[in-house]
Amino acid sequence: MTLDSRTTWAAPAELIRTLQEARQLYRPRKIGRGHELYRQGECSTKFYLIDSGLIKISIFREDGTEVILEFMGSGTICGEGAALDRLARFSSAVAVEDTELLEFDTAGWSDEEQGMAPVLMALMRITALKQRVLALRLEQLFSREPENRIMELFHRLAQMAPQIPESSIAVLPQLTHEHIAAMTGMTRVTVTRALHRLRSRGNVIQHDGRFRLAGSTESVQKGA
Amino acid sequence: MTLDSRTTWAAPAELIRTLQEARQLYRPRKIGRGHELYRQGECSTKFYLIDSGLIKISIFREDGTEVILEFMGSGTICGEGAALDRLARFSSAVAVEDTELLEFDTAGWSDEEQGMAPVLMALMRITALKQRVLALRLEQLFSREPENRIMELFHRLAQMAPQIPESSIAVLPQLTHEHIAAMTGMTRVTVTRALHRLRSRGNVIQHDGRFRLAGSTESVQKGA
DNA sequence: CGGAAGGGGTATCGCAGTATACCGAGTTGA
DNA sequence: TCAACTCGGTATACTGCGATACCCCTTCCG
Numbered sequence: 001m002t003l004d005s006r007t008t009w010a011a012p013a014e015l016i017r018t019l020q021e022a023r024q025l026y027r028p029r030k031i032g033r034g035h036e037l038y039r040q041g042e043c044s045t046k047f048y049l050i051d052s053g054l055i056k057i058s059i060f061r062e063d064g065t066e067v068i069l070e071f072m073g074s075g076t077i078c079g080e081g082a083a084l085d086r087l088a089r090f091s092s093a094v095a096v097e098d099t100e101l102l103e104f105d106t107a108g109w110s111d112e113e114q115g116m117a118p119v120l121m122a123l124m125r126i127t128a129l130k131q132r133v134l135a136l137r138l139e140q141l142f143s144r145e146p147e148n149r150i151m152e153l154f155h156r157l158a159q160m161a162p163q164i165p166e167s168s169i170a171v172l173p174q175l176t177h178e179h180i181a182a183m184t185g186m187t188r189v190t191v192t193r194a195l196h197r198l199r200s201r202g203n204v205i206q207h208d209g210r211f212r213l214a215g216s217t218e219s220v221q222k223g224a
Numbered sequence: 225m226t227l228d229s230r231t232t233w234a235a236p237a238e239l240i241r242t243l244q245e246a247r248q249l250y251r252p253r254k255i256g257r258g259h260e261l262y263r264q265g266e267c268s269t270k271f272y273l274i275d276s277g278l279i280k281i282s283i284f285r286e287d288g289t290e291v292i293l294e295f296m297g298s299g300t301i302c303g304e305g306a307a308l309d310r311l312a313r314f315s316s317a318v319a320v321e322d323t324e325l326l327e328f329d330t331a332g333w334s335d336e337e338q339g340m341a342p343v344l345m346a347l348m349r350i351t352a353l354k355q356r357v358l359a360l361r362l363e364q365l366f367s368r369e370p371e372n373r374i375m376e377l378f379h380r381l382a383q384m385a386p387q388i389p390e391s392s393i394a395v396l397p398q399l400t401h402e403h404i405a406a407m408t409g410m411t412r413v414t415v416t417r418a419l420h421r422l423r424s425r426g427n428v429i430q431h432d433g434r435f436r437l438a439g440s441t442e443s444v445q446k447g448a
Numbered sequence: 449c450g451g452a453a454g455g456g457g458t459a460t461c462g463c464a465g466t467a468t469a470c471c472g473a474g475t476t477g478a
Numbered sequence: 479t480c481a482a483c484t485c486g487g488t489a490t491a492c493t494g495c496g497a498t499a500c501c502c503c504t505t506c507c508g
Contacts (some may be wrong), residue, residue, distance in 0.1 A: 006397045008407075009357070011383045012352050018346040025343065058406070063236075068406040071360075071397065077350050084351070109340070116333070119249065120344040122242035126235050126301050126350045127308065133233070134358035140476080141365040142409040146495080160234045173230045173295065176455065182282070182292040185366040187496060192456060368496080370465080401486065414465060416486060 006054055006096075007073025016075050019049055019104075025100040037093035038079055039102075044089065045107040047080035051097025059139045067139050071096065081135070084128035090135055141185055144155045146194035149184040151203060158213050172211040230278055230320075233299025233363060243273055243328075262303055262318035262326075268313065271304035271333040277323025283315045283363045287408050291363050295320065306360070308352035314359055329372040365409055370418035373408040382437050396435040 019026075026049070031037055038044060040060060048055075050072055057078055058067040069091055072078050082089045083106045110121060135158070140152040157172050175183075175192045184191070198204040205212040243250075250273070262268060265285060268277055272279075280294040281302055293315055296302050306313045307330045334345060357380070364376040381396050399407075401415045408415070422428040425439055429436040 004425075005395075008384060008397055008399075009383055015346040015349055017343055022343045031266065031321060038426075040472080064407055067409070068403060077347075078272055081354070082349060084347075116341050117344065119246045120240055120341065120348060122239040123301075123304060124344060124348045124351060125239055127304055127355060129235065130305070131351060131355045133356060136361060138358060138362050138365065140360065142494095157232055160232060173232050175230075175232075178455075179292060182290050185291070189458085189497085190495060192458085195497095196457085214272075222430060400484085402484090411466060412486085415465085416488085417465090420487085424487085446459095 003042070006071050007076065009070045009073070009076045009215050010081045011076055016049065016077075019077075020102070024146040024147075026202075029101055029103045031099050031101065033095055033098050035095050037099075037118050038082075038089050038096060040089050040092045041086070042089045045086070046077070046103055046105050047083040047100040047102065048078050050074050050078065051102060053095060054097040055099055055101075056094050056096050057091050058094075059135065059144060061139060065142065067142050069135060069138075082127050085132060086125075087129075087132065089134050101220045116165065120154045121217045124172065146186055147198055147203075149190065150180060150198065152192055153180065154204070154211065154213055155185055162187070172213065174210055203213050230295050231300065232295045233251050233297070233300045235300055237299065240273065240301075240380070243301075244326070250328045253327045254323055255319045255323050255325065255425050257319055259319050261319060261323075262313050264307075264313050264316045266313045267306070267310070268303070269307050269310070269329055271303050271307040271328050272317075273328065273329065274298050274302065274324040275324040275326060277319060278321040279323055279325075280318050281315050282318075283359065285363060285366060289366065291366050293362075297319065305352045305355045309347050309356060311353075311356065314356050348406075351356050368416050370408075370410055371422055371427075373410065374404060374415065374418055374422065377404065377408055378428070378435065378437055396437065398434055 004111060028051075029048075031053075037048065037055060037204050038046075054076050055072045055078055057072060059069060060068060061065045069075075070078075072093075078093055079089070081091075083104075110118075136156065137153075140149060140156075143149045143152060154172055177195065178193075181188045181191045182185075184192075194207075195204065202214060203216055229269055242268055252275075253272075255277075261272065261279060264268075269394065276298050278303055281294060281296060283291045285291060288388045294302075295299075296317075303313070307328075316364075360380065361377075364380075364381075365371060367373045367376060378396055398417065398418075402412050404410075405412045405415045410418075419430075423430060426438060
């Protein structure tokens, strides 16, 4: 476990040690510099404890730009978010250096039924979900255009909210412009203006004070 | 468990049910509208499952502005981040409505030594730590001035990195301007300019390609 | 019933970050 | 040894957001 001075993360040593001691749960692996450990969009139950080397974790935005979440060095963990909430990877991991790591697989972890295990598993999955949401919100803030920031927020909320069965229209929570501003990092004035444009473009429908999304499946129509 | 249409979050129902079934782990509680459930900066081992009502989760920035993370309604969980990683609350929770919730306490949870529990606990704490880091990075992106974004990133990295014992100077990971740009949501040009200003102000020292922080304890000197 | 507060629509202005382009220094590799 | 590439420094013009201020409408509450 050599120190790589470029890591941007660290986890408490005793927690890492606990994981290292569970030898029956992992197998060692190596990955060469420049190779991909996992890719955004994949599904997998595996996560990794890094022994030596350096892994870059990043999210690629729709427009191709890269949002770097972290450089993970030895004594850090990556990939556990998607391995726990069982959804698609929200980030990609590439080895910046030749890297040695321990590969864990959560596939059979729900089987244990005694003691605290079920509660811990449930709690862990929810925490992982929160981690995902935070990472995606972070990524959203890399949008410069107010319209995109708002639409990305709305699309996320649409996935959370109960859909109206008959239509493809999602009803969003009641949020004031000020709330939206405080969630997207803009001023209230900018939110008001951007919503205006979104309404005239037909991206958002307003109906007695509540927002609705038109066609919540596809992504925002960008500029052009 | 009534639906509040203003929640911006949801957790899978079966996970919530698992937690609700662990009756020995929680006690029911009520909190009146406008009252504080917990406050940023406190330490606590408690977390909450919301039964009905609405809780606003937000981070208050140094300049007093509020960053709203979520409105949590029934069937959601809050406060588990700090309850698991045992650090100070990074967010505040206020009841927007009269709210009924289940209060869990993680205080004695490390005692169990058999089966998967220790591994799950360790993994959960790391996941909680990641959640915290992501939330704080989200908050950082609400800074408009490039200098502040960079300094907040650097301060976070300084806490991760090993300090040099003799001096109060923290050595940061080797990051190119482009890396910093991809981590803070700015362009490379803006990063270059902002670093220039930070260096001339003495906030950052550059020494053969590596950044160092001067007096990493106190916060960035803002504008003025 | 009337005042206060909150929400939202709008205007003006200045400034600073983005986009883009170019250059030079240092490093790598054939 | 030279070419290719990366990294950082810098200049230009544009544009669109932040700050601020004001107005109006609705709701709430005494």
